[in-house]
Amino acid sequence: MKDLIDIRDLSPEDLQKLTDTALDIIARPEAYSHLCQGKKLATLFFEPSTRTRLSFEAAMYELGGQVLGFSQANSSSAAKGESVADTARVVECYADIIATRHPLEGAPLVAAINAKIPIINAGDGGHNHPTQTLADLLTIRRRKGRFGHLTIGLCGDLKYGRTVHSLIGAMSRYEGVKFVLISPEELRLPEYVRRDLEQGGIPYEENRDLEDAMPGLDVLYMTRVQRERFASMEEYERLKDSYILTVDKLKNAKPDMCILHPLPRVNEISVLVDSDPRACYFEQALNGKFMRMALILRLLGIPGEKPAQEVPTGEMVPGLRCWNHRCICQVEQELPQRFRRDREGAYRCLYCEALAETE
Ligand code: CP
Numbered sequence: 001m002k003d004l005i006d007i008r009d010l011s012p013e014d015l016q017k018l019t020d021t022a023l024d025i026i027a028r029p030e031a032y033s034h035l036c037q038g039k040k041l042a043t044l045f046f047e048p049s050t051r052t053r054l055s056f057e058a059a060m061y062e063l064g065g066q067v068l069g070f071s072q073a074n075s076s077s078a079a080k081g082e083s084v085a086d087t088a089r090v091v092e093c094y095a096d097i098i099a100t101r102h103p104l105e106g107a108p109l110v111a112a113i114n115a116k117i118p119i120i121n122a123g124d125g126g127h128n129h130p131t132q133t134l135a136d137l138l139t140i141r142r143r144k145g146r147f148g149h150l151t152i153g154l155c156g157d158l159k160y161g162r163t164v165h166s167l168i169g170a171m172s173r174y175e176g177v178k179f180v181l182i183s184p185e186e187l188r189l190p191e192y193v194r195r196d197l198e199q200g201g202i203p204y205e206e207n208r209d210l211e212d213a214m215p216g217l218d219v220l221y222m223t224r225v226q227r228e229r230f231a232s233m234e235e236y237e238r239l240k241d242s243y244i245l246t247v248d249k250l251k252n253a254k255p256d257m258c259i260l261h262p263l264p265r266v267n268e269i270s271v272l273v274d275s276d277p278r279a280c281y282f283e284q285a286l287n288g289k290f291m292r293m294a295l296i297l298r299l300l301g302i303p304g305e306k307p308a309q310e311v312p313t314g315e316m317v318p319g320l321r322c323w324n325h326r327c328i329c330q331v332e333q334e335l336p337q338r339f340r341r342d343r344e345g346a347y348r349c350l351y352c353e354a355l356a357e358t359e
Contacts, residue, residue, distance in 0.1 A: 002310055003112040003119040004295060007130035007166045012147070012173050014298075018134065019141050021294035022287070029062070032293065035302050036065030042095035043069035044087065044111075045122070046078060046102045051263060051285050052122045052131065056099045059292040068095060083332050088115040097299060099131075099292075103228075104328040106351020110335060112311045118299035125326050126160035126190075126229050127352055132262045133166040134295060135288030139280050140219060142287070143258045149176030153213050155243050156223035156268055158183040163262040164223060165193050172202045179204040180213045184242045186235065187225070192353040199343045210243050215252045220245075222261045222268050245269045250276060260284055314338035314350035321359045322349035 001009050010018070025032050041060040043053050049071070057067045070076045078087065084102065088111035091098055098115065100108050101122040108121035123129040140147060152171060154164050158181055168189075171177050179197070181189055181204060188194075188206070197204050207213040214220070222245055230236040244267060245259070261269055261281040273279055297303075317339050322329050328351050329335050338350040347356035 002299070003108075003121075004130050004299065005109050005112055005119070005121045005311075006128055007133045007170045009130070010170075015134075015137055015147075015170065018291060018294045018298060019138050021297065022138050022290040023142075025290050025293050032063055032297075034064040035297060036060060036063035036300065039063075039065040039097070039300060040095040041065060041067050041069075041296065042091045042098045043067060043071070043122075044076070044091060044098055044100040045069070045071045046073040046076070046100070046107070047123065048072070049101055049122070051288060052101065052129075053099075055285070055289040056120075056122065056131075056292050056296075059289050059296060062289075063293055063296060065296075083334075084110045084328065085114040085332075085335075087111070088119065091115075092117045097296060102328070103326075104331055105324065105326050106328040106349070109311075109351050110328055110332070113313060120295065120299070123162055125352075126162055126226070127326075128166045128169075129162040129262070130166050131288065131292055131295065132163045133170045134291035135284050136163070136167055136221070136260055136262070137170060138287040138291050139260060139284040140258065142283075143280060144218065144256075147171065147177075148174040150174075150218040151178045151180060151216050152219045152221060153180040153182055153210075153217040154221045154223070155182040155210055155245075157187045157225045157229075157239075158189045158223070159187040160226045160229035161223040164221065165190070167221060168193055168197065172197065172200055177202070180217065181206045182208065182210050182213055182243065184208070184239055186239060187242070191355065192348065195342070210245070211249055211252070214249065215254070217257055218254065219258045219260060220253070222259065222265075224261075224264065224266050224268055241267070243268055245273055247272050247276065250278070253278065312340060312350065314340045317347055317356070319359055320347055320356040322352065322354050323357055324349065324352050324354040327352035327354065 105125040105127035112119040
């Protein structure tokens with residue numbers, strides 16, 4: 001694996017090893033503090049971030065490496081019209097590894113196809129956020145001691161919640177995992193994630209009522225309703241307060257339930273919940289740094305062999321198109337439309353996973 005674009009690029013064995021490394025970093029930080037000396041991480045953030053960018057940067061510094069990059073699109077040459085592919089090809093002249101966030105779905109994959117150095121998807125639109133999942137997994141492992149046999153409630157914006165899509169991608173591979181999807185009708189899980197669950201025979205149920213679902217949950221994953229992804233502010237205003245977790249709503253929750261949230265939060269978890277011992281979201285942010293350290297080492301092949309170059313490039317299929325207006329292939333006009341087949345043989349866009357349609 002050269003890059004981390006989708007959490008499913010990592011097998012359960014890979015995830016076990018990465019969490020093992022992160023736990024060793026926590027136990028013996030001095031053993032890791034010089035491993036990236038002479039290496040540079042570029043953080044190319046075309047969308048706002050606090051945790052992901054700063055934890056990547058802290059991770060590289062704590063490994064003895066250095067950091068360069070930008071934190072907003074308008075301070076890069078993207079503002080002058082430079083493509084994602086060209087940006088990646090230029091930055092690989094200056095850095096050894098890139099972590100990038102972009103509002104368009106599939107943009108980090110385009111960077112990975114075009115760059116020789118490892119590319120890490122730090123969030124692509126409402127699609128995926130695999131390194132948040134690494135933070136989630138280490139938190140689950142430290143709190144619950146296992147990945148299997150858990151009932152996981154996902155609550156809030158399941159449509160645009162990229163962290164939800166990646167967490168489902170990771171946790172679906174473990175035996176005994178069941179998902180409870182808690183969202184308004186308008187913010188249900190996208191078709192391609194739902195289809196993956198159905199094709200994999202993964203048990204899930206939908207429940208509009210958080211309090212009704214609460215007693216059965218081992219993990220509750222709250223999410224923010226994402227204003228920046230809505231075309232209509234009216235719709236956002238109508239949906240933004242759909243679920244607010246309060247101390248009172250936790251009264252029927254299991255005593256060892258884990259409350260996760262990728263953060264930032266707006267008001268979907270009352271600050272009074274922060275002092276509940278089940279609240280894990282700030283330790284989750286800290287765990288993200290250790291997992292990003294483990295990931296940087298893995299992708300740079302430190303110590304040991306460098307991973308093989310493997311980027312899925314899909315195939316061109318005459319007569320098929322991706323029509324997802326949030327996909328990078330809709331914006332970067334010279335990007336070839338490419339597809340790959342899912343488990344049932346249906347063609348999906350290589351970049352955003354939307355079902356392909358005829359032209
Ligand atoms: N969880 C997360 O991605 O936070 P940031 O947007 O602050 O990076």
